[in-house]
Amino acid sequence: MRFRVVIKRVKAGGEPRFDAFDVEADPSESVLDVVERISLEKDRTLAFEHACHHGVCGACGMVINGVERLACITRIGEVAKGGVVVLEPLRGFKVISDLAVDKSRMFGKYKLVTPSTLEIVDGGLQEVQLEKLYDCIECGICYSACPIANTFPEYLGPSLLALISKSGDGKVPAVVDSRAGVWACHAAFECSVRCPVGFKPGESIMRLRRRLLKGELRVEG
Amino acid sequence: MGLREVLESWFRLKGRSLEHLSFAARRLAGIIMALYLLLHLVDISTLALGEEAYSALLNLFSGRLGLLADSLLWSILVIHGTLGVYSAFVEAGYFLQHRRTLLVMAWISAIMLIAIGVWVIAGVLA
Numbered sequence: 400m401r402f403r404v405v406i407k408r409v410k411a412g413g414e415p416r417f418d419a420f421d422v423e424a425d426p427s428e429s430v431l432d433v434v435e436r437i438s439l440e441k442d443r444t445l446a447f448e449h450a451c452h453h454g455v456c457g458a459c460g461m462v463i464n465g466v467e468r469l470a471c472i473t474r475i476g477e478v479a480k481g482g483v484v485v486l487e488p489l490r491g492f493k494v495i496s497d498l499a500v501d502k503s504r505m506f507g508k509y510k511l512v513t514p515s516t517l518e519i520v521d522g523g524l525q526e527v528q529l530e531k532l533y534d535c536i537e538c539g540i541c542y543s544a545c546p547i548a549n550t551f552p553e554y555l556g557p558s559l560l561a562l563i564s565k566s567g568d569g570k571v572p573a574v575v576d577s578r579a580g581v582w583a584c585h586a587a588f589e590c591s592v593r594c595p596v597g598f599k600p601g602e603s604i605m606r607l608r609r610r611l612l613k614g615e616l617r618v619e620g
Numbered sequence: 621m622g623l624r625e626v627l628e629s630w631f632r633l634k635g636r637s638l639e640h641l642s643f644a645a646r647r648l649a650g651i652i653m654a655l656y657l658l659l660h661l662v663d664i665s666t667l668a669l670g671e672e673a674y675s676a677l678l679n680l681f682s683g684r685l686g687l688l689a690d691s692l693l694w695s696i697l698v699i700h701g702t703l704g705v706y707s708a709f710v711e712a713g714y715f716l717q718h719r720r721t722l723l724v725m726a727w728i729s730a731i732m733l734i735a736i737g738v739w740v741i742a743g744v745l746a
């Protein structure tokens with residue numbers, strides 16, 4: 400089947416522009432596969448990120464026909480509208496080049512997260528403590544989908560607050576209890592709806608708030 | 621960040637969830653109410669020009685225009701209020717698992733209250 404892939408191009412110093420590429424692809428092929436073919440066969444200067452190709456590394460997040468998704472697990476036939484697929488970089492981050500964004504806004508604040516991998520998993524009959532790594536794949540989709548993270552650069556952001564909420568040692572840095580922290584969130588919940596692994600950052604932020612309101616957390620710094 | 625980007629982000633509707641659409645509706649209703657407050661300050665200040673000027677302005681909003689303006693204002697008030705109640709619960713961390721149900725209930729209440737309000741306004745202005 401023939402698809403028209405329209406890609407937002409942003410190069411250093413230049414104005415953003417849209418380039419269209421006509422490609423043959425099977426509707427069940429992933430958007431990432433098609434982007435890679437475009438890069439190999441049509442435009443070697445196209446910049447984008449990927450690594451694992453199966454929804455684990457979080458590198459290939461992009462806005463596909465207006466919605467944030469991981470390109471590697473998105474079938475082109477399912478998202479194309481009239482055979483057209485528009486690809487844009489994630490919102491809420493500085494664009495490095497084309498579809499590649501600088502996620503240091505998220506990674507740069509990881510020092511606020513207390514290292515802890517222990518999560519209480521509700522086993523149904525009783526609560527069992529299990530050693531489990533958190534599921535966030537650090538794709539940044541929640542920042543891009545959040546109307547507040549998009550318009551308030553100081554906001555710590557959904558995934559970071561969700562990780563802090565799971566730190567579990569009863570203390571949070573003062574910035575969490577500030578306008579740039581949990582109080583910036585306005586319950587649009589688009590982060591939870593779009594998160595490709597169901598990490599539910601929106602719910603975590605609200606729980607963090609409830610614990611702060613009840614005085615269950617110690618605010619430090 | 622420009623005003624255009626901010627408005628685009630808040631009021632982006634394509635491909636968004638019911639939660640995001642409700643966030644946008646709540647925010648838009650809030651902005652319109654703030655603008656209405658400014659407008660209201662202007663309209664009551666016509667009192668300074670005398671009773672006649674004030675009455676002339678009020679007469680503008682009798683009949684159909686009044687019904688339309690009052691119905692719109694009531695609808696905006698109701699949307700902001702009902703979605704505000706939803707948001708007060710979930711933003712304090714309650715009913716998180718049932719937030720969709722709560723949101724649907726908020727919209728149903730909003731539609732019912734709007735219908736009742738418009739009916740009452742139409743009766744008063746008739």
Ligand code: SF4
Pocket residue numbers: 457534535536537538539540541542557558561590593594595596597598599600
């Ligand atoms: S919380 Fe979900 S959407 Fe956000 S960075 Fe982690 S995996 Fe991605």
Ligand code: FES
Pocket residue numbers: 448449450451452453454455456457458459460469470471472
């Ligand atoms: S390439 Fe790793 S998540 Fe898509």
